[in-house]
Amino acid sequence: MSDYEGTFCLVLHSHLPWLPHHGSWPVGEEWLYQAWTHSYLPVVDLLRRFADEGKRDVLTLGVTPVLAAQLDDPYTLRACHDWLGHWQLRAEHAAGIWRDPLLRELAAAEHRQATHAVETFETHWRHGFSPLLRSLVDDDVIELLGGPLTHPFQPLLEPRVTDFALREGLADTALRIGTTPEGIWAPECGYAPGMERHYAAAGVRRFLVDGPSLRGDTTAARTVGDSDVVCFGRDLEVTYRVWSPKAGYPGHAHYRDFHTWDHDVGIKPSRVTGKHIEPHDKAPYEPELARQTLRTHVKDFVDIVVERLRSLREKHGEQGLVVTAYDTELYGHWWHEGPAWLEGVLRALPEAGVRVTTLRGALEAGHLGPRYDLPASSWGSGKDWRVWDGEQVSDMVADNAALQRELLDVLGDSRTRVRSAARDQLVREALLALSSDWAFMVTKDSAADYARGRAHEHHARFSELARMLRAGDPAATAHAAELRARDYPFGQLDARRL
Structure with a gap:
């Protein structure tokens, strides 16, 4: 040096x-x-x-x-x-x-x-x-x-x-x-x-x-x-x-x-x-x-x-x-x-x-x-996971865990399927729901109502689209297009890669 x-x-x-x-x-x-x-x-x-x-x-x-x-x-x-x-x-x-x-x-x-x-x-x-x-x-x-x-x-x-x-x-x-x-x-x-x-x-x-x-x-x-x-x-x-x-x-x-x-x-x-x-x-x-x-x-x-x-x-x-x-x-x-x-x-x-x-x-x-050998940690309060996994957001944590299970179950093995705009939007809504910001804002009481509202909205949109896909509803594609008109980050996102 x-x-x-x-x-x-x-x-x-x-x-x-x-x-x-x-x-x-x-x-x-x-x-x-x-x-x-x-x-x-x-x-x-x-x-x-x-x-x-x-x-x-x-x-x-x-x-x-x-x-x-x-x-x-x-x-x-x-x-x-x-x-x-x-x-x-x-x-x-x-x-x-x-x-x-x-x-x-x-x-x-x-x-x-x-x-x-x-x-x-x-x-x-x-x-x-x-x-x-x-x-x-x-x-x-x-x-x-x-x-x-x-x-x-x-x-x-x-x-x-x-x-x-x-x-x-x-x-x-x-x-x-x-x-x-x-x-x-x-x-x-x-x-x-x-x-x-x-x-x-x-x-x-x-x-x-x-x-x-x-x-x-x-x-x-x-x-x-x-x-x-x-x-x-x-x-x-x-x-x-x-x-x-x-x-x-x-x-x-x-x-x-x-x-x-x-x-x-x-x-x-x-x-x-x-x-x-x-x-x-x-x-x-x-x-x-x-x-x-x-x-x-x-x-x-x-x-x-x-x-x-x-x-x-x-x-x-x-x-x-x-x-x-x-x-x-x-x-x-x-x-x-x-x-x-x-x-x-x-x-x-x-x-x-x-x-x-x-x-x-x-x-x-x-x-x-x-x-x-690093321990479990974060840069949040207490330097552990409490901001994102604490009592104030326990319901959100449970909802996010259920969403992930539902996501993987609905998609199954998508690798051999033709690409589906509805499945792509399903993944997009899931990822938006899983943003760490929502739990942080709730725990810190910083625009907590907005954060809970955003999390709830993406969960609800995910759930409705998942229901339609499970039922084989042909309207799922049109519904996904309506959701994309509002939220469409990552246009290259392909659910088959999940």
């Missing part, structure tokens, strides 16, 4: 459940367009600038197939373009009715940001996300992680469903960008002993787990069990400096408050101000205060990484590894200043003597430790 302080890997996990045609506000399509506009656009802008500067192996980016399907879909591309235009109009309206000088300045900045987003979208996103993603992968700016089709919690799946969702998810990514990812972001970092065998069979060579799965020893990647598949552990000591269940930079008083809206114009006018301040009492957002705080937080994070790497080197006598991982949606959508912080950190760390690279690059640099 060269004379670095050590190695740093940033992993971003980009994911939203399937949202088109399933409501608008406050969850539904609005969620998609906000994340698209405030996170995906600026993060891709940043990566494109790095590409133009000749930077390589900047970060590891996970993109779930179900999110990629939404960012490539003609319907959502048109609708997001409309949303951007409405954003411009909202900002213009705010400039006309806000009287506070700080808010008027904010409205003007918001309009400039919206205008830039429209120009970027029309120039670079006209054909969806995949062409942009492909160029970043081909130029080795990023390492791309794939995953199962609809982001199901894999430890609770039947083995055949596990293998199918993963194989098809990797194939979907290959179809979109021309290459198959070697690594995946396991949904919710969910792991059950033996899962590495499924990964190896699908061609997956590396995946991510949370730090406690490795008892906090995240300073090197580990081969899992008796396989050649490698896991990386998220370093919580460093990761939680930015975002944890209880604290982190985005909660600073000077940053823009995510939760406070001026509903007359649909814009967030306030700064955090304080943890226990009512929305109507929060101070106006001041960009200069936020910029000053951001510089402090960039320096703080770089200092923390350097300190951590030096302590690892002193302890082990060799360069260490720090892996941090976050949802991409944190940067811009949840944390307004997040993209600027991201750029600041990725520029400052190399200046501080830290090797910044991808998970693949970390292995090439020699950060591979001895084999390890």
